Amino acid sequence: MPPNTPMITARGLSKTFRVAEKQPGFQGTLRHLIRRRHRDVAAVSGVSFVIEAGEMVGFLGPNGAGKTTTLKMLSGLIHPTGGELSVAGFRPERRQRAFLEQITLVMGNKQQLIWDLPPLDSIRVNAAVYGIDAMETKRRISELADMLELGEELHRPVRKLSLGQRMKAELLASLLHRPRVLFLDEPTLGLDVTAQARVRDFLADYNRRFGATVLLTSHYMGDITALCERVLLIHQGQLFHDGELEALTSRLAPFRQVRLELQKAYPQAAFECYGTVESHQEHQVLLLVNRERLTETVAALLTRFPVVDLEVNDPPIEDLMRSLFSAAAVSDQA
Amino acid sequence: MTRPRSRLLAASRIARILLSTQYAYMLEYRAEIALWALSGVLPLIMLGVWQGSGAARQLGWSAEHLQHYFVAAFVVRQFSVVWLIHVFEEDVLTGKLSPFLLQPLQPLWRYFAAHLAEQATRVPFVLLMLLGLAWINPDLLWRPTLAELGLGIAALWGAFLLRFLLQALTSMLCFWSERAAALDRLLVIPYLFLSGLVAPLDTFPPAIKAFALATPFPAMVDFPARILSGQSVNLSGGFFSLLIWCLLLGPLCWWSWVRGIRRYGAMGA
Numbered sequence: 312m313p314p315n316t317p318m319i320t321a322r323g324l325s326k327t328f329r330v331a332e333k334q335p336g337f338q339g340t341l342r343h344l345i346r347r348r349h350r351d352v353a354a355v356s357g358v359s360f361v362i363e364a365g366e367m368v369g370f371l372g373p374n375g376a377g378k379t380t381t382l383k384m385l386s387g388l389i390h391p392t393g394g395e396l397s398v399a400g401f402r403p404e405r406r407q408r409a410f411l412e413q414i415t416l417v418m419g420n421k422q423q424l425i426w427d428l429p430p431l432d433s434i435r436v437n438a439a440v441y442g443i444d445a446m447e448t449k450r451r452i453s454e455l456a457d458m459l460e461l462g463e464e465l466h467r468p469v470r471k472l473s474l475g476q477r478m479k480a481e482l483l484a485s486l487l488h489r490p491r492v493l494f495l496d497e498p499t500l501g502l503d504v505t506a507q508a509r510v511r512d513f514l515a516d517y518n519r520r521f522g523a524t525v526l527l528t529s530h531y532m533g534d535i536t537a538l539c540e541r542v543l544l545i546h547q548g549q550l551f552h553d554g555e556l557e558a559l560t561s562r563l564a565p566f567r568q569v570r571l572e573l574q575k576a577y578p579q580a581a582f583e584c585y586g587t588v589e590s591h592q593e594h595q596v597l598l599l600v601n602r603e604r605l606t607e608t609v610a611a612l613l614t615r616f617p618v619v620d621l622e623v624n625d626p627p628i629e630d631l632m633r634s635l636f637s638a639a640a641v642s643d644q645a
Numbered sequence: 646m647t648r649p650r651s652r653l654l655a656a657s658r659i660a661r662i663l664l665s666t667q668y669a670y671m672l673e674y675r676a677e678i679a680l681w682a683l684s685g686v687l688p689l690i691m692l693g694v695w696q697g698s699g700a701a702r703q704l705g706w707s708a709e710h711l712q713h714y715f716v717a718a719f720v721v722r723q724f725s726v727v728w729l730i731h732v733f734e735e736d737v738l739t740g741k742l743s744p745f746l747l748q749p750l751q752p753l754w755r756y757f758a759a760h761l762a763e764q765a766t767r768v769p770f771v772l773l774m775l776l777g778l779a780w781i782n783p784d785l786l787w788r789p790t791l792a793e794l795g796l797g798i799a800a801l802w803g804a805f806l807l808r809f810l811l812q813a814l815t816s817m818l819c820f821w822s823e824r825a826a827a828l829d830r831l832l833v834i835p836y837l838f839l840s841g842l843v844a845p846l847d848t849f850p851p852a853i854k855a856f857a858l859a860t861p862f863p864a865m866v867d868f869p870a871r872i873l874s875g876q877s878v879n880l881s882g883g884f885f886s887l888l889i890w891c892l893l894l895g896p897l898c899w900w901s902w903v904r905g906i907r908r909y910g911a912m913g914a
Binding site: 328383386387388389390404406408411412414415416418421422423425427428432433435436437438439440441442 | 655658659661662663666669670673674740741743744746747748749750907909910911
C-alpha cells in the first residue's frame with residue numbers, strides 16, 4: 312500500500328438484497344407458490360467515507376441501518392452492488408490472501424472457536440493457516456493472553472466458558488495474525504460492565520501498540536465514547552454523520568444542559584426566560600440552553616441567582632440517538 | 646526451489662494441525678459416530694437377501710464371493726460416507742461459513758479434514774463390527790493379499806474423493822437454494838442402485854450394466870469392493886474412471902464455488 316494512502320476508502324458503496332414477498336394466509340401462500348414476487352431492499356446506499364491508518368472509528372446506527380452489511384462488505388464477506396471499496400490497498404471482495412492476512416472481523420453474536428474444544432485448539436489452527444511458526448505463536452498467545460487477562464481458560468472447552476471469557480478468547484484467536492484492520496461488530500454484546508471495560512481497555516491497548524485501524528459498531532455508547540473520537544452514523548442505509556462525536560452531539564442537540572444548585576428556592580417561571588426548564592425541584596434546576604447563547608446565559612444566571620453549584624453538560628448521547636431514531640421511525644410510518 | 650518447498654511445508658503443517666484438531670473434535674462425538682457406523686449395515690442386509698435368493702449363484706457367483714463382496718462393500722461404504730452438504734447447507738444459511746471465509750484457507754479443506762477425521766474415529770467401531778461378523782460366521786472374513794489391500798485402499802480413497810467432489814458440487818447449490826440437501830437425497834437413489842451397494846453390477850442386464858459403468862457410481866462401491874474381495878476387476882479401467890470423474894468434478898466445483906460465493910449473503914452473521 313503506498314504511503315499516505317487511507318487504510319479504508321468507500322465511495323458510493325451500495326448493497327441491495329432481493330427478498331421474496333409473501334402475503335399472509337392461504338391465498339397468499341398459493342399466490343407465492345404460483346408467482347413469486349420479489350422486492351429490492353437497499354441495505355446500504357451510496358455510503359462514502361475515508362479512514363486513515365491507526366484511526367479508531369465508531370459506527371453507529373439503529374438495528375437494520377446497514378452497519379453490519381457495510382462491515383461485511385469491508386471484510387470481503389459479501390460483494391457490493393455498487394460503488395468502490397478499498398481496504399489496505401485491496402478490493403475486499405476478491406479476498407486475496409495478502410488482504411485476509413491484514414484484516415479481521417469479530418462478531419459479538421458469532422464465534423469461530425470450536426465449541427467442544429479448548430480455545431487453544433482453534434488458535435493452533437489459526438496459527439497454521441496464517442503461517443505463524445510455533446515459537447512465534449507461543450509468544451503472541453502469551454502477549455495477547457496477558458493483555459486480555461486470559462489464563463487457564465484457554466485450556467477449557469469453549470462451551471464451559473462464560474460469555475466474557477469466550478469473547479476474550481475470540482479476540483485472541485482473531486488477532487493472533489496481528490491484523491492491521493479490525494472490524495468489530497458488537498464485540499461487547501451481552502457482557503457485564505466489568506467485562507465490557509476489559510474488552511474496551513484491550514482494544515485501546517491493541518490500537519496503541521500495533522497502530523491498528525479499528526471500525527467498531529456497538530449499541531453500548533460507552534464503547535464508542537471510550538474508544539472513538541470519530542463516529543460514522545448510518546441511518547436507513549445512508550451516512551448521516553461523519554466526524555467527531557462532539558460534533559454529532561452538537562448537530563443532534565443544539566443545546567446544552569445547565570444544572571443549577573441554589574441557596575434558596577425560586578419559582579419555575581423565574582428560569583423560563585433563560586431556556587427550557589427540564590426539571591425543577593426547590594433548590595435544583597435543570598435547564599436546556601442554546602449552545603450559541605450559553606456563555607451569556609450562564610453569566611446572567613450567576614448574576615441574578617445565589618448559585619451554590621453550576622454544571623454544564625452535553626445531553627447523554629443515548630438520549631439523542633434514541634430521539635433521532637424514534638423521530639425517523641415516526642416519519643417512516645407517516 | 647525453496648519457495649515451493651516452504652509452501653509444501655506450510656501446507657503439510659496446516660493439514661497436520663487441522664486433522665489432529667478435527668480428530669479431537671470428532672472424538673467428542675464418538676457415541677454418535679458409533680451409531681452412524683452401525684447404521685451403515687445395508688450391504689450386510691443385502692448379503693442376507695442375495696444369499697437367500699440363490700440368484701447370484703445362477704450368474705456364476707459362489708456363496709463365498711458373494712459374502713466377501715458385500716463385506717468389502719460394507720467396509721467401502723463405512724469409509725466413503727460423505728455428509729458435506731448437510732453441514733455446508735447449515736453453515737451457509739446461518740452464516741457459520743463467514744469466519745472460514747475470512748481466513749486464507751479455502752473453506753472446503755476444513756470440511757475435507759473433518760471427513761477424514763470422522764473416518765479415523767470410525768476405524769475402531771468398524772473393526773469391532775468386523776470382529777462381530779467373524780464371531781457369527783468366520784467364513785465372512787478373508788485375508789486379502791498385500792496387493793489387494795494396497796490397491797483396495799487406494800480405490801477406496803479414490804471412491805471417497807469422488808463422492809466428496811460430487812457432493813461438493815451439489816453443495817454449491819446452497820448458494821442458490823435454501824434446500825439444496827434435497828437434491829442430494831435424490832442422488833442417493835442412483836448411488837444405491839448403480840454403485841453395486843444393493844446388487845453386484847454383474848447381476849444387472851447388460852444394457853443397464855453398460856449404463857451404470859458410464860456413470861461415476863460403480864467407482865464408488867463396486868470397484869473398490871471387488872479389489873478388496875479379491876475378485877477379477879479391470880484395474881486400469883477402474884482407476885481411469887476415478888481419475889476422469891475427479892478431474893471433471895474438481896474444476897466444476899471450483900467454477901461453481903467462484904460463482905456461488907458472490908451470492909453469499911452471510912445471513913445471520
